[in-house]
Structures are given as structure tokens and as C-alpha cells.
Amino acid sequence: MKSIVAKALFNSHSYAEYRKLVTDLLTEGKSTGNEQSESLTNYSKLNEARMNRLEKTIKISETVAEKLQNLDNHYIWLVLSEGWCGDAAQILPVLEKMAHVSNKRIDxxxxxxxxxxxxxxxxxxxxxxxxxxxxxICKEAGIVRxxxxxxxxxxxxxxxTHKREVGPIDEKIKTDLQLWYLADKGISTQEELLEIMENIK
Structure with a gap:
């Protein structure tokens, strides 16, 4: 497991590098990932616009920032993502801002x-x-926590609820999900990750 994580880390990107990679591929009419299609490229374009907006609007609460700055250890948040993923587009800007305010406790x-x-x-x-x-990943110990x-x-x-009551993922649930993220403003992501970080012993 350790070597698998190390390999992924070696080939990983900073947030800025990831954004550039997605943007550069879009100029070639491509998306990240093994599968290429017009719909995936269109999702990547949509996500670009979303992330641009979220980078300007997402706020990290003072409470969350202070607690991140007081973490006992230094950590790496290694995120598996792709440019076409709608959830990733909503969550990555939040993670980037959390890492930024953590006073280098989180990479x-x-x-x-x-x-x-x-x-x-x-x-x-x-x-x-x-x-x-x-x-x-705990940086000092080099292990996944x-x-x-x-x-x-x-x-x-x-x-x-949608899968139970309606069935497969459709355009309606995709829209409802984006509206949920819009209303939430990244607060749930902040709170859930902070709780995990505070519970790591």
C-alpha cells in the first residue's frame, strides 16, 4: 500500500498544476482520463467555470482556519480526481483554501x-x-491516517434518495446536486474534514 501511495504522490499535481493541466487539455478539445467524449469535455468546460467562480466566493471560517493551524502534525491531502467530475469541481476549491489557511499544516x-x-x-x-x-497522509509518519x-x-x-425513489442518475439529480452545493457554500466539506483531522490520534 505504501508504495502505491508513494507512486501516486510522485505523479501528483499541485492545485495550480492540476488547473493548468485541465485547461491545457480543453484547448485541445480533450478532458483528463482514459475515456474521451464530447460530453466529458463539456463537463470539464462547465467545471472550469464553476471552479473559477468558487475560487472567488468560497470562504473558510475563522474557526476552521484556527483549528487547522493548530493541528499537531503536518499532513498531505492526496485527492483522486478528474477534470470532468462535477463533485470534484465543487470540492477541490474548498480543499485548496483549507490547505492555504492551514499555515502549511496541510499540503x-x-x-x-x-x-x-x-x-x-x-x-x-x-x-x-x-x-x-x-x-x-501523516507527513511525519508517512502513513495513511x-x-x-x-x-x-x-x-x-x-x-x-434519488436512486431509491427515481432510479438512475439523470439531468434532474445533477441539477439538484449542484443546487445543494451552491446552498451549502463548502461548509459541509470544511466541517466534515475538520472533524476527521481533529479525531486523528
Missing amino acids: LRIALRDENNDLMNQYLTNGGRAIPKVII ADWGPRPKGATELMA
Whole structure:
């Protein structure tokens, strides 16, 4: 497991590098990932616009910032993601801002899911390769301490209700999910990750 994590870290990107990679691929009419299609490219374009907006609007609460700055250890948040993923577009800007305010307690790294199958297979959600997945690594010890994802509890419940009552994922649930994120303003992601960080012994 340690070597799988090390390999993913070696090939990972900073947030700025990840954004540039997605943007550069879009200029070629491509998205990240093994599968290429017009719809995935369109999702990547939409996510670019979303992330641009969120980078300007997401706020990290003073309470969260202070608690992150007082973490006992230094951590790497290694996130499995792809440019076409709508949940990742909503969550990554929050993670970046949390890492930024942590006073270097958290180093955010992003690895592409399709380039890290071995690692992704260790963190399946209900048997699926759902992303984003945040793998929390203690820098000092070099070991994985926890993981989180692919979405906050409220968004997970929204999806589960839709699947139970309506069936497969459709355009309506995609819209409802984006509206949920819009109303939440990144607060659930902040609170859930902070709780995990504070519970690491």
C-alpha cells in the first residue's frame, strides 16, 4: 500500500498544476482520463467555470482556519480526481483554501484517478470508483491516517434518495446536486474534514 501511495504522490499535481493541466487539455478539445467524449469535455468546460467562480466566493471560517493551524502534525491531502467530475469541481476549491489557511499544516496534492487504478481500487465507494477521494497522509509518519469522499453527507443522502425513489442518475439529480452545493457554500466539506483531522490520534 505504501508504495502505491508513494507512486501516486510522485505523479501528483499541485492545485495550480492540476488547473493548468485541465485547461491545457480543453484547448485541445480533450478532458483528463482514459475515456474521451464530447460530453466529458463539456463537463470539464462547465467545471472550469464553476471552479473559477468558487475560487472567488468560497470562504473558510475563522474557526476552521484556527483549528487547522493548530493541528499537531503536518499532513498531505492526496485527492483522486478528474477534470470532468462535477463533485470534484465543487470540492477541490474548498480543499485548496483549507490547505492555504492551514499555515502549511496541510499540503494539497491531486492525482488523476485513471492514472492510479491501484490506489483507486483501495478506496472504492460501494464498489464504485467514485471521486473525489481525499486520502489523508501523516507527513511525519508517512502513513495513511484517514480518507473522505466522494461527497459530503448531505449530498450523499440526496443522491441515495434519488436512486431509491427515481432510479438512475439523470439531468434532474445533477441539477439538484449542484443546487445543494451552491446552498451549502463548502461548509459541509470544511466541517466534515475538520472533524476527521481533529479525531486523528
